[in-house]
Amino acid sequence: MASGTEDAANRYGRLDVWPAAELMTALWEGQTRALAACVPALPAVAAAVEAAAGRLSGVSMSGGQGRLVYAGAGSSAMVAALDGMDLGPTFDWPAERLVLLIAGGLDLSRGLAGAAEDDEGAGRADAGRVGISAADVVVGLSASGASAYTVGVLRAAREAGALTMGIASSAGSPLLEAVEHPVLTATGAEVIAGSTRLGAGTAQKVVLNLFSTGVMTALGNVYDNLMINVRPENAKLRRRCTAMVARIAGVDEDAAGTALERHGDVRRAVLGLAGLDGADIDRLLTETGGNLRRAMERARPTPRK
Structure with missing residues (x-):
């Protein structure tokens, strides 16, 4: 079976003696x-x-x-x-x-x-x-x-x-x-x-x-366009997680950082700032397959008629 990926394009004959700038242009065009x-x-x-x-x-x-x-x-x-x-x-x-x-x-x-x-x-x-x-x-x-x-x-x-x-x-x-x-x-x-x-x-x-x-x-690992399940394994990522909690929960970064330290990850910190305790957070995340948006919707109190 012939494969296009194995073909030799005639336009690149004598490529080995092309000037570096022309070679880079050809490679970029391929990309x-x-x-x-x-x-x-x-x-x-x-x-x-x-x-x-x-x-x-x-x-x-x-x-x-x-x-x-x-x-x-x-x-x-x-x-x-x-x-x-x-x-x-x-x-x-x-x-x-x-x-x-x-x-x-x-x-x-x-x-x-x-x-x-x-x-x-x-x-x-x-x-x-x-x-x-x-x-x-x-x-x-x-x-x-x-x-x-x-x-x-x-x-x-x-x-x-x-x-x-x-x-x-x-x-x-x-x-x-x-x-x-x-x-x-x-x-x-x-x-x-x-x-x-x-x-x-x-x-x-x-x-x-x-x-x-x-x-x-x-699968629920993104909220808006934020990677909410990123592992905060270094200082840059811990700052990113704090900023995500602040943005989603609508609080300042001090409150977000405190919630993140208490609850351990972005989803739990956001739900904790919504007033839920640890057991309710775990229950909601289990019921929603870890989907923060659905968990937040369930956490909101039903308006009285």
């Missing part, structure tokens, strides 16, 4: 083409966001909650890992609800294992090893859409009933055919032929940014 390739994919990404949020907000038959599973090989795996590892600090996504499946394993001390991407059986085995089930959402990335490892993960995941999404830059590729939610970013030939860490990699990063942010927003 802008990658961004443009994401626009037609937005409806597919939106559909995947809605489906994934619905799946992850539920409770499985075993009583647990579903996980977000990212799978990839090579630079695609690094894009997936970068997005996944940021979900905890940014949205307080639990570590036990994130799974990273990388061809060749997670030990990257010796670099990426290039040959590992050709092993579909290893992908299937890894999917079985982590116990992918119908409660999970599995996202696979491959620029060419032909990474056997990633396709193996996705095929096994779909057979297990998981919700599956694939991101690739080659139409009709095995990866896109293996999933319920295919997302095509038709980035075409790279400036440096086959170097998919360039345009295709940028498109993957953009789509995954949009997808994960959309899912986390739908």
Whole structure:
């Protein structure tokens, strides 16, 4: 199967002797083409966001909650890992609800294992090893859409009933055919032929940014445009959390800081400033699935007729 990501564009012949300024312009143009390739994919990404949020907000038959599973090989795996590892600090996504499946394993001390991407059986085995089930959402990335490892993960995941999404830059590729939610970013030939860490990699990063942010927003981790579940692990983030509490609750930053110190996080601090005690805060957040907006609506007293 021919892949646009592997084609060599004639316009970049003798690229190795181009002046640096012309090379930078060509590389930048490749990046802008990658961004443009994401626009037609937005409806597919939106559909995947809605489906994934619905799946992850539920409770499985075993009583647990579903996980977000990212799978990839090579630079695609690094894009997936970068997005996944940021979900905890940014949205307080639990570590036990994130799974990273990388061809060749997670030990990257010796670099990426290039040959590992050709092993579909290893992908299937890894999917079985982590116990992918119908409660999970599995996202696979491959620029060419032909990474056997990633396709193996996705095929096994779909057979297990998981919700599956694939991101690739080659139409009709095995990866896109293996999933319920295919997302095509038709980035075409790279400036440096086959170097998919360039345009295709940028498109993957953009789509995954949009997808994960959309899912986390739908799951109640954002209020207005504020990341209310960010972990206040350093001084900058503690100041940000204080400012969010002040803005949402309509109090000054001294009162917000006191409430944040007492209650521990933005949602609880806001509800505490609304006059609720700890037990009522816990109850409301449990009843609303942690959604601050819905919890605040329930906390407001019903007007007398």
